[in-house]
Amino acid sequence: MSKLTTNPPWIHSNYRMISILLFFPALFILSALYITVPLIPVFAGEFHISLEQAAWSGSAFSLFFAFGCLLFGPLSDKLGRKRVMVLGLAALSLATLGTGLVSSFPALIVFRCIQGAVAATFSPVALTYAGEVFPTHRRVSAIGMISAGFLMAGILGQVWASYLNERLGWHAVFLLLAAVYGLTFLALALYLPSSPASAGSAATPGSRRTEWRSILANRYLWLCYSVAVMLLLCFVGMYTVLGSFLHNSPYELSNMQVLGIRAFGMIGMLCCFISGPCCARWGSKAVLRSGLLLAIAAMCALSLVRSIAAYTALSAVFVAGIAILVPSLISLVGDIGSKQRATATSLYTFILFAGASLGPIVSVYALDIGPPNVLPFLIFAGLLTVGLINSLFIKLPGRTA
CATH class of the missing domain: 1.20.1250.20 (MFS general substrate transporter like domains)
Known part of the structure; x- marks a missing residue:
């Protein structure tokens, strides 16, 4: 060992x-x-x-x-x-x-x-x-x-x-x-x-319960989590919807062609690497809100366009917004969680991937009740807007704004 x-x-x-x-x-x-x-x-x-x-x-x-x-x-x-x-x-x-x-x-x-x-x-x-x-x-x-x-x-x-x-x-x-x-x-x-945190320094069962109560009672963490649940829900949902109607008339793309559109989104993922410098200059909360605004704008635009080229480009823009905000959100969760960083981050990860599991469900429902190339994107834009509003109330420990 x-x-x-x-x-x-x-x-x-x-x-x-x-x-x-x-x-x-x-x-x-x-x-x-x-x-x-x-x-x-x-x-x-x-x-x-x-x-x-x-x-x-x-x-x-x-x-x-x-x-x-x-x-x-x-x-x-x-x-x-x-x-x-x-x-x-x-x-x-x-x-x-x-x-x-x-x-x-x-x-x-x-x-x-x-x-x-x-x-x-x-x-x-x-x-x-x-x-x-x-x-x-x-x-x-x-x-x-x-x-x-x-x-x-x-x-x-x-x-x-x-x-x-x-x-x-x-x-x-x-x-x-x-x-x-x-x-x-x-x-x-x-x-x-190894991490500088020493192994074997875990809390007792009683203090662990106190830690969980502290995290669950922290409204600023829950504001972060309310944003987190939207991210992969909309990310997975957007690609589910896009793949669904691009397979059908009038586009009738093959599986590999749809996969190519998804692969193009990796260009947007590169924005993860600029999130750090942006946070250092403008702060994590500003970067979080900017990423949400970019993702919302891309979703709204996706509901308006009709060409494959536009769908491809705008999906990459949406991914860029998600890629920019994810590192800043994780950083905020860790900073707000402070000494309970591990537990706060674990709950964040659970909520993030719970949202991912909801993405296909929301997508199927949206595809059934409205125009498949309009309504789902507007629903996702609305969910992200709720996340943006909640992000306005996030505060770091010891700060008033």
Whole structure:
């Protein structure tokens, strides 16, 4: 176990290397959430089940991932940030290997549940880790790197699964991803320094309950969470709606053409990397509100245009708005949570991905009740506007505005 916490002496000042070590796990671990999106018809055909049943291959992961986020953030207070992330990656590699070897749908669901649970050892813990390891002027940039990985995973996971399934079959999607997790485990175990927060300093059960009461009673954290629930809900929802009507007349795009439009959105995700410098200059709250305004404007514009080129460009603008505001929002949650940063961030991650699970549901409802290329985008714009209004009332500790 000692190798898991050994710190190479050169890496403590090499923050760029630490950022890279956190970016790639964020990219590949969260890809597991999205790899079943293009595989749902494949599972339905192979296991002779309905599409609705096959969709549980994604929902099972999401459900266990969301609840795992509530567990592993606080647990890392006791065991240490690095140890939880590294051991979680080892478990994820084994669970993903098992997923690639199954031959029945119930077994697939069981392993997807395990995957989701152990994948949650990274997201909330890595965000808390970044808040502890990086100095203040580098913190938002580091969180931006991790957030970029989270957002890019939505595209990478689908591209990875589509490409490998067509050439090697769906089992290879999981088997090769298990190998990637194994390599990532080695990289973090050998080169990632431990957090300055000492393992074993966890609160007692009584003080833990007090901590949760403090967080749940903090209205400024709940204002942040009210914004968080909108983000992936609208992100996933926008791409669900876009893919739905672009497949149909008059556009009739193929799966790969729609995937190309989604991939173009990665250009907008690069804005994660400028969020840190923007926060340093104008403040996290100003950047949060600017990102929301950009996302709202893009959603409104999407309801007005009719060309594929416009849909492609505006979807990237929307993603840019989300990419700008996510690091600033995570930074605000950590700052407001203060000494309860780990628990506050865990609850943030849970709410964020709970919103992601609501995205397809809201999209299907919106597609049923109104023009598919108008009403859904206006609904998402309205939800983000609620988030923008709530963001106006967020305050940092010790400040009046």
